Amino acid sequence: MDKSERNSGTFRVLMFGDIIGKTGRQAVKEFLPEIKEEKKPDLIGANCENLAGGFGISEKTVKEMFSAGIDFFTSGNHIWDKREGYELIKRDPRILRPANYPKGVPGRGYTILTRGDVKIGIVNLQGRKFLSEVDSPFYIGDDVLKELEKEDVTIRIIDFHAETTSEKVALGWYFDGRVSLIVGTHTHVQTADSRILPGGTGYITDLGMCGARDSVIGMKKEIALERFLKLMPKRFEVAKGALMVNGILADIDINTGKTVKIERIWKERE
Numbered sequence: 627m628d629k630s631e632r633n634s635g636t637f638r639v640l641m642f643g644d645i646i647g648k649t650g651r652q653a654v655k656e657f658l659p660e661i662k663e664e665k666k667p668d669l670i671g672a673n674c675e676n677l678a679g680g681f682g683i684s685e686k687t688v689k690e691m692f693s694a695g696i697d698f699f700t701s702g703n704h705i706w707d708k709r710e711g712y713e714l715i716k717r718d719p720r721i722l723r724p725a726n727y728p729k730g731v732p733g734r735g736y737t738i739l740t741r742g743d744v745k746i747g748i749v750n751l752q753g754r755k756f757l758s759e760v761d762s763p764f765y766i767g768d769d770v771l772k773e774l775e776k777e778d779v780t781i782r783i784i785d786f787h788a789e790t791t792s793e794k795v796a797l798g799w800y801f802d803g804r805v806s807l808i809v810g811t812h813t814h815v816q817t818a819d820s821r822i823l824p825g826g827t828g829y830i831t832d833l834g835m836c837g838a839r840d841s842v843i844g845m846k847k848e849i850a851l852e853r854f855l856k857l858m859p860k861r862f863e864v865a866k867g868a869l870m871v872n873g874i875l876a877d878i879d880i881n882t883g884k885t886v887k888i889e890r891i892w893k894e895r896e
């Protein structure tokens with residue numbers, strides 16, 4: 627069976643991990659056309675927290691990625707790195723920041739997109755281990771799901787931006803059967819545990835990243851190594867070289883909201 631073959635009545639989502647700086651944007655532009663051609667996704671998302679120079683977002687970089695074919699962005703802790711991004715997340719409902727930040731911070735933590743008759747709820751949450759002390763991603767996630775229920779949104783996607791695998795796996799079990807797809811981001815390293823949980827929730831602990839393959843999570847390896855070896859501060863720089871994109875493709879039943887097929891995406895080129 628052709629890998630891209632699928633049942634009618636399903637909605638295909640493609641989601642990329644964190645796009646790291648210019649190299650990451652180049653990687654998306656390099657690989658997205660062929661992935662679209664081969665897999666024909668109905669909706670394409672990515673995490674944008676490292677989009678502009680590796681730290682935060684800018685108007686130029688967000689526009690560049692929308693023109694390249696990305697439909698929506700989730701983010702995480704680095705969304706606050708550039709002031710320019712604050713206005714963008716305030717005015718553009720396609721760009722999310724984690725929902726469990728304190729009340730009053732700019733932007734929104736979830737959004738509802740429409741494709742034909744299909745409504746898709748996108749939710750962004752952040753973990754609390756080795757990150758800021760945000761509100762509980764579990765309980766805030768519950769609150770957001772209630773809002774999506776009111777709007778009859780059957781297809782629900784969560785990007786859980788978190789450091790530890792245990793917190794991510796736990797959140798997967800907590801929301802199993804109540805959302806269509808849970809993808810982890812933030813570590814920039816793709817995990818091999820993509821699966822459909824018993825309740826029908828597609829799950830992966832981390833999507834990985836889009837950026838320089840021969841790097842330390844997207845940054846120049848020489849600089850990262852020097853920081854580890856000397857324990858002295860040194861500015862990170864986005865790495866260049868061989869391009870890589872990591873992500874996931876999920877087929878979601880439009881009527882039940884359950885994932886029926888999940889496939890990891892990993893492409894690289896010298």
Ligand SMILES: [Fe+2]
Nearest residue numbers: 644675676812
């Ligand atoms: Fe990141």
Ligand SMILES: [Fe+2]
Nearest residue numbers: 702703704812
């Ligand atoms: Fe992050």
